[in-house]
Amino acid sequence: MYTQGLDQKQKKSAADPADTPERLAAFQARIDAEEKIEPKDWMPSGYRKTLIRQMSQHAHSEIVGMLPEGNWITRAPTLRRKAILLAKVQDEAGHGLYIYGATETLGVSRDDLVADLLSGKAKYSSIFNYPTITWADIGTIGWLVDGAAIMNQIPLCRCSYGPYARAMVRVCKEESFHQRQGYEIMLELCRGTAEQKRMAQDALDRWWWPSLMMFGPSDKTSEHSAQSMAWKIKRISNDELRQKFVDVTVPQAEYLGLKMPDEDLVFDQKTGHYRFGEIDWQEFWEVLKGNGKCNRERLETRNRAHDEGRWVRQAARAYAEKQAARKAA
């Protein structure tokens, strides 16, 4: 999902000597009893590491996710739409900050997390490396991308790590507005002129498959699922979430009078689920590796914002230090 990078192959690190079998067993027993793990509790080093990677990738995704939509703030068609889009993008900044804050409870610094994003070392969701070329893209993102995010984040509200679960509760409360405003844009376009409807269909054509990729690689190839499931960091598998998303979204497209860009899409009476075509995993891995349409531009934009804001951060710090010194004197 926002943390597809977790599914990439990585070197196995040496076992931590502090992770004794007794401690691991006691920890697993707490997890199995549905107890929440809190920041100062003992936890296996692998649990901590997995959470830091997953949560920071999630936070980075929220932050980079502001860019494709931010692209349209100054060009929103009405003042109403502009106010809504501003609020939506501001929420995404908030989501990033909630999750960075929760990640810091694991003993990493915000500085280091951000540095890893800016250097390209850390991953973020593949979906934000696609361009937003028409206003219909903004509708489609709210409808599909936030829709997929909700699908993924609802089970995370029950994640075994307390601070992450609590951050997700806040995030989920806010996501519903994101999805609804997007669908409303689509409704308006689809009820509009033929040209507007064509624009809506074109956006759906471009965003449907990348949205399905958001759930990450198929369970058959995903490596980290089993351990994450056992630790109750992850509750539902990639393929299961993807299927749920398809099942709820196809009827929404039908309501709009739009057609999913998938010739193999068919409702299976027996299972009660939609069957859909093969995802282009080659494209997925390429985007994740950094070769998507906008990967470079996104990182450049983040780096520029960070560099250009440096003097502000330093000035604020200097001012605070001066005030504190004055108080002490």
Next chain:
Amino acid sequence: MSKQDWPLYEVFIRARSGLSHRHFGSIHAADEAMALDHARDLYTRRNEGVSIWVVRSTEIIASDPADSASLFEPAADKIYRHPTFYKIPDDVENM
């Protein structure tokens, strides 16, 4: 200087009068005034609060989970601290 991180503050918010402040999360800020501003922007975009407290995270003194047994278990067997411990005949009212 590469490290220019602003210090971390914990944020507590009173949802409405009559309720106590509750821990909401944390934020970074250069100073106290900015901490309040950031807490407002981050945690009260939808009328979640009527009052905010911020405190430097390093100022919080926390108990250690390793001490949990010695701290909290002694309370477990003192069941006479709970009203249900006492058998009062049903005929006695208002108690």
